[in-house]
Amino acid sequence: MTTTFPGTSVTTGHAHPPRRSVRARPEAVLALIAAGVVAVVGMWWANTPSVAGFDDWLTNAGRITGLLAGYAIAVLLALMARVPALERGVGSDRLARWHSMGGRYVVGLAVAHMLLIIWGYALTDRTDVVRETVTLNLTYPDVLKATVALLLLVGVGVVSARKIRPKLRYETWFHLHFYTYLAAWLAFGHQLATGAEFAVAPVARTSWYVLYLGVAALIVWYRFLTPVRLAVRHRLRVSRVVPEAPGVVSVYVTGRRLDRLRAEPGQFFRWRFLTGHLWWSPNPYSLSAPPGASEMRITVKDLGDQSRSLAGLRPGTRVLAEGPYGAFTASGRRARKVLLVAGGVGITPLRALFESVPAASGDLTLLYRARDERDLVFRAELEEIARARGATLRYCVGPRAVIGDPFTPATLAGLVPDLPRHEAYVCGPAEMTRAVTAALRAAGVPKRRIHHESFEF
Ligand SMILES: Cc1cc2nc3c(=O)[nH]c(=O)nc-3n(C[C@H](O)[C@H](O)[C@H](O)COP(=O)(O)OP(=O)(O)OC[C@H]3O[C@@H](n4cnc5c(N)ncnc54)[C@H](O)[C@@H]3O)c2cc1C
Structure with a gap:
């Protein structure tokens, strides 16, 4: 069942133009992270005159992976510190994806660091890896705490795995992530106490302090103090x-x-x-x-x-x-025409955009997918906005077996004339978002003009 509600004139209701806010560009953030990686490897290079023998190769590979793990965990925490420039510029959706990919790197690098260091040290000390593990944990400063940190990181990594996460309650998943703060704190001491770079190079030591204290300050300010200030x-x-x-x-x-x-x-x-x-x-x-x-x-x-x-x-x-x-806003939009595609409760941000996104009569379309007529929310409001703004509103209601797939490139192009010239905003279940994005790309909408928000965590 599909219904169209064309209207005639334009109004923006009680929307008001926001003041401009600072937005970090995703490419610039990635370039900064990459520059940090180069600096970290450079730090190792500058403090390693030569590498001799298999045990030394192993130990040095362990040092590099350890340094990178230490750097990556700081980056990971900074990405989730709720810094407004990142939230508005990169978007929470993309930050969460970077964070989850970065989490896998951190766990992989930290595990590799531990195994390589134990193996390298065991060969140098001519002992077996079990004895070397015990020696490292009991006699090297802060290594036992770092082992606990590694176990915490692996634990958080396991519960974040795609198969397990959907079984968790949001709040369980959310609060479990606080253990990464504890892990970063527990692992910090052994980096400075045992890291060769930090022992010989005061600049490296100072940089590490600046990195960690800077991230801690961002977290305390934006995650803890700002909500209280706003309250x-x-x-x-x-x-x-x-x-x-x-x-x-x-x-x-x-x-x-x-x-x-x-x-x-x-x-x-x-x-x-x-x-x-x-x-x-x-x-x-x-x-x-x-x-x-x-x-x-x-x-x-x-x-x-x-x-x-x-x-x-x-x-x-x-x-x-x-x-x-979130960066799921009309700021930075490039095309004159706007298409909004909502699935289920994904209508919420699109309802707000439908009322406020600047668009002339005839330039704005909302497609709203729901399984059942009773699941359509804001029906009266949407129809009123469509009428007032001269926007097109189409409902795609019913099971796929009855109405067919509304999100094939051909169907979408049939529903939305001039589709390739639209800026598109999509919010709905992950499967629908993937299908709509693929159909829009196939219909000729450039990737940079397709925006989506995920409700998954
Ligand atoms: C950026 C963003 C914006 C959101 N906006 C809205 C909104 O406007 N309106 C709205 O209704 N919801 C929205 N959500 C989703 C909403 O946050 C969750 O549904 C809610 O927090 C679930 O909490 P709960 O304690 O009720 O359920 P829980 O007890 O945490 O979850 C119960 C079960 O349902 C599953 N589940 C719950 N929520 C989701 C979900 N979103 N996706 C997949 N599985 C889920 C859980 O994995 C679990 O198995 C948004 C989510 C995000 C990330």
Whole structure:
């Protein structure tokens, strides 16, 4: 079933233009990380006059992997420090992907470091690897703590594996990651105490301190102090909870001077609702309407304990919101025409963009995929926006067996005239996002004009 609701004129509702914020370019961030890798290897090179014998090769390979692991864990923590320039420029979605790939490098490098060092030292000391492991842990400064750090990192890596992660609750997964802070702290001492580079080169030692203390300062400021500062400044409270569809509610949150948050349609916050059992769980939800100066709205589907509990929130409940995060916004858009593609509860950020993204009459299209008519949320609002803005709204409702695949290149091109000249924003289940992205590419939309937000964590 497909319905079209063309309209006639343009309005942007209560959207207001945000002030420009600093945004780090993804390529620049990657170049900076790569420059750090070169500097770290250079540090080893400068402090290694020669390598002689198999044991020395092993030990030096262990030193390089150890240095790179130490550097990579600092980078990993910096990427997730919620630095606004990174969140807005690179986007939380891409940062999470980099973080998860980086996590695999850290664990791989740290394990390789341990094995290579033990083997190299065992050959030099003419002993076996078991004895060498015991000697290293019991007699070398801080090595035992580093071993505990490695076990923690491997543990976090295992629970983050693609097969295990979907079985975890969001808050379990979120809180487990705090062990990486502990691991970085436990491993730091042995790097300075046993790393040959740091013993002989004060510049290397100072750089390492600057790197780690800098990252620690970013984490403390952005992850811990900023949410408290925002809470004091904005005094957020739940004002009302409105049912939208079976299992879906909107939560309205009011506060003071919310325009100073500089949140943009398409972005999300991590929300803590300060009730007895919800306060410790900061779940991410997108704004489902452009933020106003005194009110914001999120819309939540009950997928688990926390999301289900939001239906029972009482007006007046205090709220801590960490954000705004995400690069899924109209900033940096290149094309005049805009296509929004939503699947299920992925409609939330697109609902906000549908109302606010600058577009002339006839230049804006929203495709909204749902399994069942009853699952369509914001129906009246979307139709009103479409009518007022002269935008096209199409619902693709029903099982695939009945309506066919709405996201083949041919179907999409049929639904959206002039498809290759659109800027596209996609939010929905991972499988749908992949299918839509592939169809858009095949239909001729360049990759840089396709933006997506993932609700997976
Ligand atoms: C950037 C971002 C923006 C988001 N915006 C919205 C929004 O606007 N509206 C909304 O309803 N949701 C949104 N989500 C998803 C939402 O954060 C989660 O569904 C919610 O935090 C789940 O918490 P819970 O305690 O209710 O469920 P849990 O108890 O943590 O999970 C119960 C089960 O459901 C699975 N599960 C829960 N959520 C998801 C998910 N998103 N994807 C896959 N499996 C899941 C878990 O793996 C687990 O097996 C967003 C997520 C992200 C990352």
